[in-house]
Amino acid sequence: MASAENPVETGRNGRSGVQAEVYELKRERILEAAAELFAERGYNGTSMAAIADSLGATKPFVYYHFKDKHEILRETSRRGVVRAHAALDEVLGGGGSCVEQLDQACRALAEVTLANRAYAIVYSREMDRLSDEARAELAELRRSFDRRLGELIAEGCRRGEFQVDQPRVTATCISTMIIYSYGWFRDGGVLSAEQVAAHLALLARRMLGCEGAQG
Amino acid sequence: MASAENPVETGRNGRSGVQAEVYELKRERILEAAAELFAERGYNGTSMAAIADSLGATKPFVYYHFKDKHEILRETSRRGVVRAHAALDEVLGGGGSCVEQLDQACRALAEVTLANRAYAIVYSREMDRLSDEARAELAELRRSFDRRLGELIAEGCRRGEFQVDQPRVTATCISTMIIYSYGWFRDGGVLSAEQVAAHLALLARRMLGCEGAQG
Numbered sequence: 001m002a003s004a005e006n007p008v009e010t011g012r013n014g015r016s017g018v019q020a021e022v023y024e025l026k027r028e029r030i031l032e033a034a035a036e037l038f039a040e041r042g043y044n045g046t047s048m049a050a051i052a053d054s055l056g057a058t059k060p061f062v063y064y065h066f067k068d069k070h071e072i073l074r075e076t077s078r079r080g081v082v083r084a085h086a087a088l089d090e091v092l093g094g095g096g097s098c099v100e101q102l103d104q105a106c107r108a109l110a111e112v113t114l115a116n117r118a119y120a121i122v123y124s125r126e127m128d129r130l131s132d133e134a135r136a137e138l139a140e141l142r143r144s145f146d147r148r149l150g151e152l153i154a155e156g157c158r159r160g161e162f163q164v165d166q167p168r169v170t171a172t173c174i175s176t177m178i179i180y181s182y183g184w185f186r187d188g189g190v191l192s193a194e195q196v197a198a199h200l201a202l203l204a205r206r207m208l209g210c211e212g213a214q215g
Numbered sequence: 216m217a218s219a220e221n222p223v224e225t226g227r228n229g230r231s232g233v234q235a236e237v238y239e240l241k242r243e244r245i246l247e248a249a250a251e252l253f254a255e256r257g258y259n260g261t262s263m264a265a266i267a268d269s270l271g272a273t274k275p276f277v278y279y280h281f282k283d284k285h286e287i288l289r290e291t292s293r294r295g296v297v298r299a300h301a302a303l304d305e306v307l308g309g310g311g312s313c314v315e316q317l318d319q320a321c322r323a324l325a326e327v328t329l330a331n332r333a334y335a336i337v338y339s340r341e342m343d344r345l346s347d348e349a350r351a352e353l354a355e356l357r358r359s360f361d362r363r364l365g366e367l368i369a370e371g372c373r374r375g376e377f378q379v380d381q382p383r384v385t386a387t388c389i390s391t392m393i394i395y396s397y398g399w400f401r402d403g404g405v406l407s408a409e410q411v412a413a414h415l416a417l418l419a420r421r422m423l424g425c426e427g428a429q430g
Binding site: 165 | 257339340342343380381384385387388391392395396398399405406411414415418421422424
């Protein structure tokens with residue numbers, strides 16, 4: 001479901017029902033394969049043929065789903081933040097106290113981030129290869145995520161659930177801490193993704209001066 | 216002063232006294248100019264001639280101080296983290312409670328980061344252009360910074376000043392939050408660099424469950 005600030009994942013191109021689902025699934029697989037290759041060999045080092053190969057498919061298959069390599073880069077770069085907005089939509093629509101919503105939002109952001117690390121790596125490294133328009137759209141999507149999180153924090157302050165100055169800057173500090181966990185998290189490390197998400201959510205609650213965030 | 220874990224800024228090449236100082240100053244200016252250009256035009260888009268031009272100097276001047284463009288990239292990339300280690304040396308050598316040392320370390324890291332934003336931008340974008348050896352050295356410098364911060368947090372936990380699980384992971388969460396402030400901080404924004412540093416230090420104290428970190 002799309003909110004005013006959350007664009008849906010694009011590309012259905014008027015298809016509906018099973019057709020749309022299959023089309024989306026194929027796009028999804030192409031993006032996953034491309035993100036892995038971009039993360040491994042860089043955008044310049046990855047050809048459309050290599051993306052097709054890694055899926056056991058043909059170049060026309062890839063071109064049927066994406067106009068060109070830049071569109072693939074743009075979509076891989078959007079993936080993480082679009083999903084973060086979707087997760088936030090769900091949390092904010094679910095009701096509950098601000099503390100609860102903040103906790104769920106932080107866990108969801110961490111889980112989305114850690115499940116989509118290749119996308120985050122590609123975005124951070126290949127930002128310069130995006131068109132100005134694509135880069136501006138992404139920057140705005142990131143800002144609007146922090147703005148929405150900042151509004152939740154400000155609301156929690158008004159209700160006396162949080163005690164913190166600078167809700168908007170604090171929101172950015174929290175989302176920064178969570179999003180860049182993709183850089184240090186390792187599969188098979190001391191903590192699982194779920195444990196990291198829980199720890200990040202605890203740290204965020206504490207940053208907001210929540211009562212009872214000592215455990 | 217160099218600690219076991221903190222390499223000094225390199226390049227004196229046996230010079231001493233005023234000569235060494237002048238040589239260092241010139242290297243410093245070259246690195247600053249190069250970092251600005253790399254951040255603006257990218258590493259590939261910046262020639263040694265352009266670096267010389269921006270200083271009103273000649274290419275031989277630049278080559279007298281650096282072997283090649285890669286050495287400049289390596290040094291610009293090292294700059295931020297080497298200074299962060301130096302700031303931590305000073306804090307840890309200064310004594311005081313763990314709370315005080317942590318507070319000073321966070322402020323110092325934020326100040327170093329915000330005063331050296333071009334270096335951070337270059338490192339994050341051009342990482343792939345570093346040699347494997349240079350990249351490994353930098354990754355190790357970052358890890359050892361977090362390890363040292365983690366040891367301070369663990370010591371604070373033993374003394375009852377902090378209440379937090381996972382001191383090492385928490386140290387990384389704190390340094391991540393602080394270092395990536397280079398991405399959102401703007402000169403002339405709502406908060407000055409000093410105010411951002413103070414806010415980040417407060418958030419870090421709270422993350423550690425410090426008594427009296429509610430103000």
